[in-house]
Amino acid sequence: MNGVIILDKPAGFTSHDVVxxxxxxxxxxxxxxxGTLDPLATGVLPLVTGSLTRLAQFYxxxxxxxxxVIRFGFATTTYDSDGDPIDSQVxxxxxxxxxxxxxxxxxxxxxxxxxxxxxxAQTPPPFSAKKIHGxxxxxxxxxxxxxxxxxxxxxxxxxxILSLDSGRAHFRARVSxxxxxxxxxxxxxxxxxxxxxxxxxxxxxxxxxxISQAHTLEEIETxxxxxxxxxxxxxxxxxxxxxEASEKVCHSDRTFAFPEGKGSEVEEPAALAPxxxxxxxxxxxxxxxPHLPSVTADDPTAARIRSGRPINLPDHSRSPQVKVFxxxxxxxxxxxxxxxxxxxxxxxxxPS
Numbered sequence: 247m248n249g250v251i252i253l254d255k256p257a258g259f260t261s262h263d264v265v266x267x268x269x270x271x272x273x274x275x276x277x278x279x280x281g282t283l284d285p286l287a288t289g290v291l292p293l294v295t296g297s298l299t300r301l302a303q304f305y306x307x308x309x310x311x312x313x314x315v316i317r318f319g320f321a322t323t324t325y326d327s328d329g330d331p332i333d334s335q336v337x338x339x340x341x342x343x344x345x346x347x348x349x350x351x352x353x354x355x356x357x358x359x360x361x362x363x364x365x366x367a368q369t370p371p372p373f374s375a376k377k378i379h380g381x382x383x384x385x386x387x388x389x390x391x392x393x394x395x396x397x398x399x400x401x402x403x404x405x406x407i408l409s410l411d412s413g414r415a416h417f418r419a420r421v422s423x424x425x426x427x428x429x430x431x432x433x434x435x436x437x438x439x440x441x442x443x444x445x446x447x448x449x450x451x452x453x454x455x456x457i458s459q460a461h462t463l464e465e466i467e468t469x470x471x472x473x474x475x476x477x478x479x480x481x482x483x484x485x486x487x488x489x490e491a492s493e494k495v496c497h498s499d500r501t502f503a504f505p506e507g508k509g510s511e512v513e514e515p516a517a518l519a520p521x522x523x524x525x526x527x528x529x530x531x532x533x534x535x536p537h538l539p540s541v542t543a544d545d546p547t548a549a550r551i552r553s554g555r556p557i558n559l560p561d562h563s564r565s566p567q568v569k570v571f572x573x574x575x576x577x578x579x580x581x582x583x584x585x586x587x588x589x590x591x592x593x594x595x596x597p598s
Contacts, residue, residue, distance in 0.1 A: 248296030249528035289449035321441035325428035469523035
């Protein structure tokens with residue numbers, strides 16, 4: 247199955263956990279995601295499957311939108327609620343009781359938020375996947391080793407404090423790729439001298455995808471495993487326990503190894519043909535990369551594109567790139583203009 251499906255990531259899962267779970271649900275090895283979410287965070291996690299995993303390169307710099315809560319009173323080791331509380335005065339771990347805070351008010355926080363908008367230099371948190379001499383920073387931080395990361399430039403396009411209640415500030419933000427909202431929470435606490443951390447975070451949009459298009463793992467799993475049961479009717483839903491029990495009998499045991507750094511070896515079920523119900527959740531291919539014009543190729547032109555040969559598109563002389571379709575849904579290539587109206591296929595997607 248080639249496509250893009252938007253997942254509503256649950257809290258407590260890493261992005262790789264979700265990818266591995268979807269590999270099991272769909273019985274498909276080739277699945278990736280468009281932008282990591284911390285385990286604490288929930289919300290929009292676009293997944294690409296099959297040959298459309300090659301679209302990931304077009305989403306590296308995607309803008310993200312978040313809703314979240316910053317809790318003032320104490321900082322934590324991870325800058326979010328998953329970490330151990332830190333005494334803001336001495337920098338050591340401390341009980342999870344709020345420190346004395348200044349007189350927080352909504353107006354003051356809104357003014358402080360303005361200082362974080364625009365292009366800023368942000369130092370990634372010690373507990374992050376950023377690598378130091380090939381080692382993820384979080385592995386060093388867990389061993390209480392010194393973690394020194396260089397600041398990177400990010401852009402905070404929007405950062406609004408919406409409300410304040412009992413030391414908790416609700417916010418909305420729209421940021422460039424690579425921005426850590428927990429760093430902003432931590433630095434706001436430092437600025438006020440009372441400590442702060444990111445209590446919750448929900449991503450509501452990535453690039454052209456938003457939360458209204460998202461589906462839960464349970465919803466996808468339900469559609470995948472709706473099938474006839476013995477003596478039952480089509481469309482009967484089996485419990486997760488029944489599904490797991492049947493898979494142990496029906497699927498041969500085999501394992502596969504992740505590429506280096508992508509996770510540990512896990513068991514993968516034998517491939518199953520995806521149900522039409524799951525396919526109905528895929529984003530329509532013409533909605534992908536909306537800033538690129540769409541071209542519908544006839545059969546001879548499609549054959550030329552699939553063989554990697556250039557095509558002439560006189561109506562797109564000013565377009566640097568175009569999406570090429572055969573029919574309404576079959577995305578066959580992303581083509582790049584090389585001269586005048588001549589386009590060469592940058593990526594060719596094999597048929598499903």
